[in-house]
Amino acid sequence: MAQQTLQEPPAATTGRRRLRWRPRSTFGRHALTVVVAMVAVMLVLEFTSPFRNSQLATMSYYAIAAAGLTVLTGVNGQISLGHGALMAVGAYTTGLLLGPDGDGALPLPLIMLVAATVTALVGTVVGAAAARLHGPYLAGATLALAVAVPGLAIYFDHTLGGEQGLRIASPEVPGWFDATIYFLFAHETPSAKYLAYLGWGTLLLVLLLLANLMAGRVGRVWRAVRDDEVAAELAGIRLGRVRVLAFVVSAACAGLAGAVLGVVVRLAAPSGFTIVLSLGLLTAVVVGGLGSLVGALLGSALLVFLPPAVTNLGTAAGLDGTQAAQLAPFVYGVVLVLVMLLAPTGAVGVFTKVWRKR
Amino acid sequence: MNPPASSPVVAAPVFAVSGIGVRFGGIVALDDVSLDVAAGSVHGVIGPNGAGKTTLFNVCCGFVRPDSGQVLRHGRPVPDLRPHRLASMGIARTLQGVGLFRGLTVVENVMVGADRHRRAGFASTLFALPRSDRDERALRERAMTALAELGAADHRDRLPGSLPYAVQKRVALARALATEPDLLLLDEPASGLGADEMAELGELIRGLTTRMSVVLVEHHMDLVMDVCDRITVLDFGRVVADGTPDEVRDDQAVIDAYLGEETRP
Numbered sequence: 001m002a003q004q005t006l007q008e009p010p011a012a013t014t015g016r017r018r019l020r021w022r023p024r025s026t027f028g029r030h031a032l033t034v035v036v037a038m039v040a041v042m043l044v045l046e047f048t049s050p051f052r053n054s055q056l057a058t059m060s061y062y063a064i065a066a067a068g069l070t071v072l073t074g075v076n077g078q079i080s081l082g083h084g085a086l087m088a089v090g091a092y093t094t095g096l097l098l099g100p101d102g103d104g105a106l107p108l109p110l111i112m113l114v115a116a117t118v119t120a121l122v123g124t125v126v127g128a129a130a131a132r133l134h135g136p137y138l139a140g141a142t143l144a145l146a147v148a149v150p151g152l153a154i155y156f157d158h159t160l161g162g163e164q165g166l167r168i169a170s171p172e173v174p175g176w177f178d179a180t181i182y183f184l185f186a187h188e189t190p191s192a193k194y195l196a197y198l199g200w201g202t203l204l205l206v207l208l209l210l211a212n213l214m215a216g217r218v219g220r221v222w223r224a225v226r227d228d229e230v231a232a233e234l235a236g237i238r239l240g241r242v243r244v245l246a247f248v249v250s251a252a253c254a255g256l257a258g259a260v261l262g263v264v265v266r267l268a269a270p271s272g273f274t275i276v277l278s279l280g281l282l283t284a285v286v287v288g289g290l291g292s293l294v295g296a297l298l299g300s301a302l303l304v305f306l307p308p309a310v311t312n313l314g315t316a317a318g319l320d321g322t323q324a325a326q327l328a329p330f331v332y333g334v335v336l337v338l339v340m341l342l343a344p345t346g347a348v349g350v351f352t353k354v355w356r357k358r
Numbered sequence: 359m360n361p362p363a364s365s366p367v368v369a370a371p372v373f374a375v376s377g378i379g380v381r382f383g384g385i386v387a388l389d390d391v392s393l394d395v396a397a398g399s400v401h402g403v404i405g406p407n408g409a410g411k412t413t414l415f416n417v418c419c420g421f422v423r424p425d426s427g428q429v430l431r432h433g434r435p436v437p438d439l440r441p442h443r444l445a446s447m448g449i450a451r452t453l454q455g456v457g458l459f460r461g462l463t464v465v466e467n468v469m470v471g472a473d474r475h476r477r478a479g480f481a482s483t484l485f486a487l488p489r490s491d492r493d494e495r496a497l498r499e500r501a502m503t504a505l506a507e508l509g510a511a512d513h514r515d516r517l518p519g520s521l522p523y524a525v526q527k528r529v530a531l532a533r534a535l536a537t538e539p540d541l542l543l544l545d546e547p548a549s550g551l552g553a554d555e556m557a558e559l560g561e562l563i564r565g566l567t568t569r570m571s572v573v574l575v576e577h578h579m580d581l582v583m584d585v586c587d588r589i590t591v592l593d594f595g596r597v598v599a600d601g602t603p604d605e606v607r608d609d610q611a612v613i614d615a616y617l618g619e620e621t622r623p
Contacts, residue, residue: 026494027486209484216483216490217476217497220462224470227459234419234453235537236445236474245480 026215034208041200045193046185053196054264055304060199061087061260062300064206066284067293068253071210073282074291075219076246077226078130079138082145083254084277089122090115090258091268092153095166098263102169108263112202115259116252123251124244131243146278150270165269168262170195199260206253207293213249214293222246283332287339289346298347306332370433372397372571373449373541377427378417380410380595387413388424388595395541400563400572402582402603405592406615411575412454414592415545418573419444419451445474450539454546456526458518464529465514468501471533475500504532508562524555531562540570548578560585583607591615 023029045053065087072078093115098105105111126145130138153160160166173194181189189197213219224232225242233239262268284299307328314324343350371394380388388410395401403411416422418429420439428435431447444451450471458467478493505511508528518526527547534542544563548556556578563572563585576582582589582603589606591599593615599606606612 025486025488025491027488027491030486212486212490213483216486216494217473217478218480218483220466220470221473223461223466224459227461228457230421230441231453231457231459231533232470233441234444234451235470235533236442237470238442 026212030208030211030215033211034204037204038201041197041204042184045196045200046181046187050190050192053193055308057192057196057199057260057264059300059304060196060203061257061264062281062284062303063297064199064203064260065254065257066281066288066296066300067203067206067210068250068257069281070285070288070291070293070296071214071222071253072246072250073285074289074295075214075226076222076243078243078246079135079282080130080142080247080250081139081275081278081282082126082142082149083250083281084273084275085145085149086119086123086126086251086254087258087261087277088149088153088268088270088273089119090255091168091262091273092160092166092258093118093255094259094262095161095168095268096159098169098171100167100169102171105169108171108198112256112259115262116255119255119258120248120252123248123254126251127244127247128240130247131240142278143275146273146275150273153268153270161269163270165267165272168266168268170266171198171263195264199264202256202260206256207297210249210253210293218245283336287336287346289348292346292348295346295348302335306335371395371430372432373418373573374430374433375414375418375427376430378414378424378429379426380413380417380422380424386595388417390427391592391595391597392427393590393597393600395571395573396588397571398567399587400567400574400585402586402589403573403575403592404577404579404582404589405598408594409592409615410595411592412545413595415451415543415573415575418543419449445537445539448538448540449543450534450537450541451543452530452534452545452547454549456518456523456530458526458530458533460517460519463515463517464510464521465498465501465505467518467529468504468533468536469497471504471536472497472500474537501532501536504536505529507535508532523550524552527551535566542566542570542572544572544574544576546576547574548576548581556581 023032045056048056065083069080069083072080094111097111097114098108106114126142129141133141153165154162170191171194173189173191177194177197178189181187221232221237221242224235225237225239229239261272265272280303284303285296286299287302288297288299289295310328310331311324314327315321319327339346345353373395374393376392378388378391379386391410391414393401393403403414405411413422417424420441420443429439430436436447459470462470476493476497478487478490481487482490482493502511502514505514508531510525510528510532513521513525513529518529521529527550531547547563548559551559560581563574566572574582574586586603589599589601589603590597591606591609591612593611598611598615599609601609
């Protein structure tokens, strides 16, 4: 443990290989990635069919929620089976504020912000309870949330519409947006395409902010608490606060995802927020690679694109419609089991390993 | 750090416990244990297995609430000691084993130790404001200074699990030093180390006394006798001896404690 001279290379240039043109600041780096991604998203949305557009809109809200969940589960080590319920909070808030016809409502971005805030407040309460629980107990408590929240919608059926749910107005395509797309690609923007843009715009914003958190001090402290509570506490970290913060951030994402779901599906109904949704999100996060935003994106893509692909395959193999439809959940289960057995680090973990071996 | 002028006794020990009693159910883990740590000294706590050394450490850190007695800092009682408050009180502790964050690189591990020196808050991290980048650079510099002092700077981007045990222990120590404490509690720092590494550790601990006091729980007698200014010996939860290494070495109660009951007349 001899004294060593302090002639270290500047800290910022160490570590992973650096490309010359990369911006130095964290914000610059992340913002550049988002801008490139935005261009890619525009190209994909403009040159795919309306059906694919609507699938991509669906993927966007799954991905927003999954990104929030991967921060909670992968980075901070807390499990949640209740994220579907938190999405419901966001969707119902949006529905109540936007109304069935959208007349005289607040601007959509503001409504989405309110939905995220309301869900974050719910997340604070749940997170405060969750911070004291571990493993199966936490899973159980959040499971109760997933079961109870859809029930509330039925209990307060006057305001929340009961089993039928709340109809939500589809937002109109803003004039400036239509004009911009027409200028760039010379065609009109149908409502479905606009919703896909809305979803992906929100998703990229969420990914930018989460990437900032994960790259900085907040993410480091979250991971520290996940890895060793005692050591983290001895470093002066307040475990409860850090855990609640992770839950709040994650809940805000779920709320935003719910808001996007609401306007895309045009409905907030209890049947849309069952435990299956929560489990689907958790599966997406695990299959994609726990704790990775790219993994959350891959997992949600799987959630949206795998079932129809498998159904098509089944029909091609000579199964009738019903049998082919039943194939999808089966393949999904098999994929999950295989991932857990063969690649517990998920898709991103496998890619990283292959990349490092080159 | 000097005691404030308002301190009741000028020469109050930087850290003391007095009359500590702890029971787990019907078992007495500690009984009326007191020790004073003088500024800039190395204070050893030794005793046979199960004597209560680790319980005493856990009381000092707020993990265990004593049933009686109090913990004093600069002569003043600390009413509500909690583990997460230690760092801001200028107390750092290493854990038995290593207790590193296995998913964080070496430098990130030490940066968590330096976390109490942060300036930027949640919002500046969320929006990646320049302030946040500056803060990160400052924390990283602190961490690298601590790592360099322990000769572990070259491993900064490795994960702890990929390093030899002795290096992991140094990283854990660097993490404790990065909080910049004036009191360092070391829980079996020499466990798992070879003879050479232990000698280096001894030198390192002596070198720290210019900046801080050290309390050391350790099994290796050679190390304890070499580096400690004062030693407290525990047996069955009681202090059986307290003094300089030479005094303790020849104490009959200590010899009895280590050799067992049957040698007593």
